[in-house]
Each structure stands twice: as structure tokens, then as C-alpha cells.
Amino acid sequence: MLKDKLYTFFEKVHHDLQARRAEGLAVLWEGIKDSVFGGSEKAARQAPYIRDAIGMQRYMGSPLIACIPLALASIYFYGWRSLAIIVLTYLVGMAVEFTFCAIRRHEITEGLLVTCMLYALSLPPTLPLWMVAVGIAFAIGIKELFGGSGYNIFNPAISGRAFLLLAFPSAMTTFWYVPFNPLTDGLGGFLHWSPQAVKGVDAIAKATPLGAFNSPDIANPDLLTLLTGFGRADVLGATSAILVLLGGLYLLHTRVIDWRVSIVMIVSAGLTSQFLSFINPAKFPDGLYAVLSGGLLFAAFLNATDPVTSPMTVRGRWIFGIMLGVLTVLGRGLTGYAEWVTFAILIGNMFTPLIDRFTIPKSFSAPAIQKR
């Protein structure tokens, strides 16, 4: 049988690596073996003797599935440069992670694949490639310094993006491409490197929807533009709100994300913005515009729901979701950054251990009886 032969081969090489004291390489080799066999060959040693079919591969694979349409759309909207950003992110991210794993001798975890995808999809299409590399190196590095997947306190993808926002504010916030529009451009980005390569200066967009709202002389895009992403200049993954919603619904269906974080965050942001728009319509858009513009939907479904850095209790998730929604809207209206969802998530991450601590549910049991 092929798989048995393959398994013996993996075992033998692993054994040889260990015999030569190449522990770091052995860890990487083990990682490759685990990704091929997916843990199917490992047996439960204690009860329960049957286990749920979900493993970390499938668990972390689900956000990737949700991101595939977004990644394809980003190639269409912004040309093959988008793919270059994604591929570069994966290469650098893996290099950093593997280095850490080999040195620290801990297993390679599947979270890396999600982190890289989410990071790449949250970047502007115009970002110089070297900045992309710096950002993901920072993101993975900081995660590994805290102990790797499961021990990091900040969402890695978001911390990488936040680093870029602070280090290269103008590259991150001022240049945007007008995406290819399926109604006029045919195969669009599938035939070109970037919008700029075809249209030249015309491809530079005036502003993202949030930027348009903040500057009085640029017209706000209408709802249809926001939903479809046709003609909406934004980050790679968040251009088309419909695709983000589709991915989000898929993740909700799989239970990989919890509606108490994602939906609650979206609704609370919408309600807060709607309410504040009555008070100061110049600073705060109406609820629907607030929800559909910027990276709110994308972040609510994919970043905020990162299990490691969001609370695990039910009540904690409610608090976290509401907090993130409110913080995002307040930050957008009251600070110098147009999009604040990044910082809202980072602040939420900081509160996560505290929220978890104070929202432990009460067990369904009466106190022990003192017997005789």
C-alpha cells in the first residue's frame, strides 16, 4: 500500500534525523508527515475512544475555504499583484515560523496558514512588496515570542497590519487602486499585473468608502457599490461585501466562528454609528454605511473571531463583540485613522483574559453536602 510505504519512509527519515541530532529538521519533517496523514493514524489512548472528526487541520482549513473566493476576487479586482502579495506573505510567514519551530522544537501549527491569508487580504493592493514581507515577519515573530499558536495574546494577522499602519502610515492609507469592474473590464485582473499597469494614473482611486465619507468633496459610493465591490477601492479581501458575507455565513454554519462575536460586533457597530449619526452626521455615517464600508465585515467574521485571542465563555463573547463594535465606530469618527477596526481588535485582545476571568459560567450543581 502506498500510504503504508509513505508512512514507513517518513518514520525512517525522522529516525535518521534524530540519530544525527538534527532535532530542528526532525520537527519540520514531523510537521510534513502530520500534514500528510492529518493525525488519522494516531489512536486515542484514553477515553473517549472515538473522537470527533474535526481536527485542527479542518478547523483552521475552514477560514481558508471562506477566504478562497475573496482571494480569487482580489486577483480579479487588482490583478496578479494580489497573488504576489499572498504568495510572498506565505513564503515569509512560513520561513519565520519554521525557523522558530526548529529552534524551539515545537510543532508547526495550522494557524499559520490562516494568519498569512488574513494578513495578506487585509492589505491595500498598492503596498510595496518589501513592506508586505516586513509586516508578516513581525506578525509571526511576535506570535512566536509569546509561545506560538494558542499562547499569543494578540491576533497575529491584526498585529502585523497594525505594525504596518504605524510604521508606514502613508503607504497603508493613501494610495488605492480602482478595481477592475466586471461590467466594463471583462476578464479584468486575470489578464493584468495591476490596474495601474493598464490604466496608468486613472487607476489611482481618490479614496476608500471610509475616506470618501471623511472628506466632504468626494461623493460617497452607493450601497450597491459597497455590496458588490464594483468600483469600490479597498483592501484586497474586503472589496466585495457580498463575498465576505458568504464566507462569514459558511463559517457560522460550520461553527468555526461564533455569532456572538461576529454578528454581535457588526450589529453593535451599526447601531452605535446609527445613533451617533443623529448627533454628529459629519463624523458618523448611518449604520448600514458604517457596516459595509471599511474592513468591518471582514474583521468581524475573520479576525475578531480568532479563537485564541477572543474570549471563550458565552457571556465573554457577547461583551467582546459589543466592545469591538463600539470601539470601531468611535475610533473611526474621533481619531485620525479612517479605519479603526484593527486597533479595536487589538484593544479587545488585551481585555480578553480579563473578560474570560469574570465571565466563567456558574455550573449546574449544588454545593457538596458535608456527609456525616
Add this chain to the structure above:
Amino acid sequence: MAVLGSLKTFKGGHYFGLFEGTPRGQRLKVAPLPHRVIIPLRQGFSAEVAPIVQEGDRVKAGQVIGRNQPDPKKPSTPVHASISGRVTKIERRSHPLGGETLCVIIESDGKDEWEMLHRPANYEKLSPEEIGKILYEAGVTSGGQAGFPTIYHSAFATPDKIRYLIINAIETEPFCEATDQLMYEEFDKFVNGIKILRQALGNVQVHIGLGYNRPRIYEELIERLEYYDWCTIHQLRPKYPQGDDAVLIRTLLGVLLPQRGYATDVGCVVQDVQQCVAAYEAVVEGKPFVERVVSVAGSAVKEPGNYRVRVGTPIGHLLESNLKCTGRIVMGSVLHGQAQGDLDAPITKEIPAVIALREAERELFPIAGLGFDRDSFTGVYLSVPWVRSKRATTSLNGNPRPCVRCGYCIDVCPQNLVPALLGEYSANGLLSEAQELDLFACIECGLCAYVCPSKIPLLEQIREGKRKILQESA
């Protein structure tokens, strides 16, 4: 008039798919008589009794082979021979539910002669004490893993405190189908057994918890019991672990069980279908409890089935020539039971199923599959309803990873605990922290470890933590 409860359920839990090798709907068959039985003199958590036979003695099925003086501090019942034959050996062996105990080994003579109990003329006129005595003499013990002798489990020591008799007629453990089948086939005995048990408890209120996927039984129960005002029939969602004492009492009565407590602490006695039938057979037919129903099931079993099995039958007798491959043999429950390597381990009164699972198989890129035949708490697999038998191997289905705090264990926990933290604290010796999070409220259903995508052995960690705390306090 019987009160009809509404459709009830509890927070958390999981609906298992139908695993391959589940003998659902298979009629009860009488297992061939074993050549040899091994009868442990300790049942469940009860005290070990002294043997009253010697090596070489001839015994009949139903004859008492070991007994203690009744003692409320050390509850026990007489232990009976389950086949007729000769006592060949009395020796210490490991008990299938853990620990060591004295066992009587009987070699069959193939005649199957019986020694019955004294049969009273009219059981409906018996006093609670008289019924309690018969149940005690017949060795009718609770079917749950606790296995307390009925005379004490039903708290005859404090009969005034018992207010409810709860009948657990819902089986939600994967692979355990035999007790459900018993309910269908011995419906009369079941219903009359309920009446007898109620009589033994001094006419308390009876609550029957029945799965709502058993509409026929429900209608028949209503037909038989609707004129009694002491009876409430509840339809429950068939969600694991609805059959657990703590969960069942909470669902039916809304009463919380104390930590480290038993049903009797809140005035309840919980009995399952097998107990009701055994009580009827003891009181009306004079038959001691030496035969129970057992599902022989699992993915490594050629022909899964439901059997009437004599207590003490070695599991090898049920499984030999019925195994497809060498599998992992588990007694009782695949979720919280114990794997058994010894084919000589005997069936005891507490064991509703013997399950043989295929060992983990190597698969190339299992992540790529659509998973029609996989059972999962999440929706990441297309567990379509028309693929009826879900794969059941001992595979972890994933690589062990650090906890990502996905919260599935919190979602499924029927006791509203945080298993991830309990496991982490227990494994790292933070025992007082674990106790603050109500470690002892855990009913050890095993669901948290089942759903964990990081494959953390939460059940094992929690049990270890409990063990350490009990050791320290002792």
C-alpha cells in the same frame, strides 16, 4: 390521569450520528450459554461479599454464592451463580470496571438448572419492606456504573427522604441499543416493574424520561399509565448525555445535584429499563438478576446484535468468531468507559454494551475528504443524513495541538463547566483553582474530549485532578 410533560432537553450535549456497527432495531437474541463464567464478588461501587461456596461445589443458576450481612455503611447484595455447574476456582482478578476483586469461576455442566426465589402469591399486596427484601435477595442492583444494591440505592436506610422515582428510559450512548430493545420487547414487564419499584419506595411520584424518537412506546405508556396520577411521562430530546443521573434529574425536576452527591441526596432514585424488568422478574417470577441485555457492537464486529447474556460471561465468548479484525474492545461506553485488553473479562450487571472498534487507520490527506460518513459536533463535514453509518475508529482524527480556546467544550458541557480550564488546571497541579471552577460538578460524560479539535485528553486530565484531590483530602 398521568401528567404529560412537554418536550424537554438540557443545555449542551451532542446528537451522535449512527455509528457503523450499531445494532439499532435488532431483536434480542439469547446468547449461547458460556462454558465458563467469572463472577466478581464486588458489584459496581458496592462492598465485596464473602464467598459461601468452595472450589469443587456444584451450583445451580440463581444460587447464592456469596453474601454479607446487610450493612448500610457497606452496601452489597447477595451474588448469584448465573449458570449451573461446578465451582472450579475462587481467585482474585481484575474487575472490568477497575480494581481487583475476588471472583468465583464456574464451569458449566450444560444442564442450565435453576434455583428460583420464593414466589409470593400476590405481589400487589406486598409491603415496601417485603419488596425491598426480595429485590435484595434477587441481587437487583442499579444498572448505572454506580451499581448500588437496590435495597440501599433506593435509600431504605432513609425511606422518608425519597420523593421521586425516576425511570431512565432514554439511551443516548452510542452503540448501546439493547436496553431500548428490551423496552420494546418486554413492555409489560417494564411497566409492571415500574409499579413494583414504586411500591418498594412507598408510593412515591414517578417520572419517566423517554426519548421523543420513541413515539410508539410513548403512546403505549400513556395507554397503560394514564389513569394514575402518580406518573409523569416526559419526552426528551435524544441528546447525549441525557441518561446521566444528574442531567436527567435536572431536566425532569429542575433540581441540581450536589457535587460528589448521588440522586438520593435530592430525594430521587434513578432506575433504568433493565432494573425495572429485573425487579419484575424477581418479584413476580422469582428469578434472580443473573441475566442482562448487552449490545455487542462496534466497527470491528462482523454481526452486531443485542443479546441476553448471563452475568459473568467472558467477553471473549461474545466476540470470538464475531470480529472482523483485532480491534479496541471497550466495555460499557466508548465515551467514558475503559478499554479492555483481556478477553476473559466478565460481563457484569452494570455493562450495557461490549464495543469493539477498529484501530486508527492511516489516511492520506484526510482533510481533503467531504466527510459524508463522519460524525462531528461542528458543521465542517457534510454529514449527510442518507449516509447512515458514521465511521467509528479509535483515530484521534487530528494531531494533538495546544488549546486554541475554541470553546466547543463549553458549548457541549451539560454541566455548564469550562472543561478546557479544568483540564489545564488539573494537568498542571492547580487543584484549588480547579475546585473553584467546580471540578466535582463534572459528570465525566467525555463530550469535551470528544469534540476537542486540539485532541486534548480533557476527560483524563479532569479524572486525574479529581483523583489527586481525593487523595490529598484522604
